[in-house]
Amino acid sequence: MSPKQQRGEATADLLLDAALRVYAVTGDNGLTVTAVTAASGVSMGSLYHHFGSIEGLSTALHTRWNSRLLDALLTALLPTRTLHTGVRALVRAYLAFIQEHRDAALFLHSSGTSRDAMRHGRQVHETQEARLAELAGWLGPRVAAGEIAPLPAPLIEALVMGPVVATARRWLSGAGEVDLEEAVRLLPDRICRSLAP
Known part of the structure; x- marks a missing residue:
């Protein structure tokens, strides 16, 4: 796996981990792009790049x-x-x-x-x-x-x-x-x- 792919996987993992933390505190309604990007420190563009949407x-x-x-x-x-x-x-x-x-x-x-x-x-x-x-x-x-x-x-x-x-x-x-x-x-x-x- 190339360094770029490794960074991509690490970013996706950060977003997934942050999404679970956000969900644990706020439930379904609080799981938003803004909340996840704030909790993860990852840009909104990266979230859309890796998952397409909050639903993804x-x-x-x-x-x-x-x-x-x-x-x-x-x-x-x-x-x-x-x-x-x-x-x-x-x-x-x-x-x-x-x-x-x-x-x-x-x-x-x-x-x-x-x-x-x-x-x-x-x-x-x-x-x-x-x-x-x-x-x-x-x-x-x-x-x-x-x-x-x-x-x-x-x-x-x-x-x-x-x-x-x-x-x-x-x-x-x-x-x-x-x-x-x-x-x-x-x-x-x-x-x-x-x-x-």
């Missing part, structure tokens, strides 16, 4: 942190051998990630980010395709072996991740008492039952 920066931030979350989930899942140990590993990894990266988790779970991800669904999916293929590779043999009902992959994902994401959102919102250790203990059995043939 937001999409890149979503991709960055969603990739890190998927990496954490796959690292936990792939060494497991059974459906139950795999689901337990996914639940534990997801809930540990939101505790460790609370600001990023708030961003990933925000309604504004969800709207942007839906609007750019194909682009987001394409950037995650290799990781999603690894997940499908882990699930496929379990479906073939009859451990998991032969459902479409998106429905399997919804049954596995839906309860975990809902638990994460509730914990992140601070609404109601959510004990994440209890969730790690209780959710895997319930999720596995929902996947049974």
